Amino acid sequence: MPTYEYQCEKCSHRFEASQSIKDAPLAECPRCGGRIKRLIGGGVGFLFKGSGFYSTDYRSASYRKRAKEESGTKAAGEGKGAPPAKPEKPSPPQGGGEGGGAGGSGGSA
Numbered sequence: 001m002p003t004y005e006y007q008c009e010k011c012s013h014r015f016e017a018s019q020s021i022k023d024a025p026l027a028e029c030p031r032c033g034g035r036i037k038r039l040i041g042g043g044v045g046f047l048f049k050g051s052g053f054y055s056t057d058y059r060s061a062s063y064r065k066r067a068k069e070e071s072g073t074k075a076a077g078e079g080k081g082a083p084p085a086k087p088e089k090p091s092p093p094q095g096g097g098e099g100g101g102a103g104g105s106g107g108s109a
Contacts (some may be wrong), residue, residue, distance in 0.1 A: 005041050010034025 001018045008014075008029035017026055025038045059067075 003041075003044075005039040006036045007039055008032060008034045008036045014039075 001020055003016050003018050004025070005014065005016050006026055006029075008031065011029060011032045011034055013029055013031045015030065019026075026036060028034070029036050
């Protein structure tokens with residue numbers, strides 16, 4: 001049964017009453033007999049217990065396997081947060097080739 005909160009307009013007494021949804025709201029303050037009004041409550045919180053209440057409870061085996069593999073690679077540093085590899089610098093050209101580099105015997109005399 002839902003619990004409703006009431007407040008007396010005369011003495012400001014606040015109280016709760018458990019009533020069926022079908023019942024009419026209370027009309028009289030139990031303390032002074034004055035007129036009361038039903039307050040709008042924030043509702044009650046409730047807790048889901050057991051399995052089957054989260055989207056991950058019904059995931060397929062292939063999804064769980066893929067998620068496990070992805071989490072393993074991210075842990076190894078290959079994931080999104082790893083810095084990109086630096087490109088290698090080209091090595092400087094070596095002398096002594098056919099290109100006629102500096103200081104070599106170059107050909108026409």
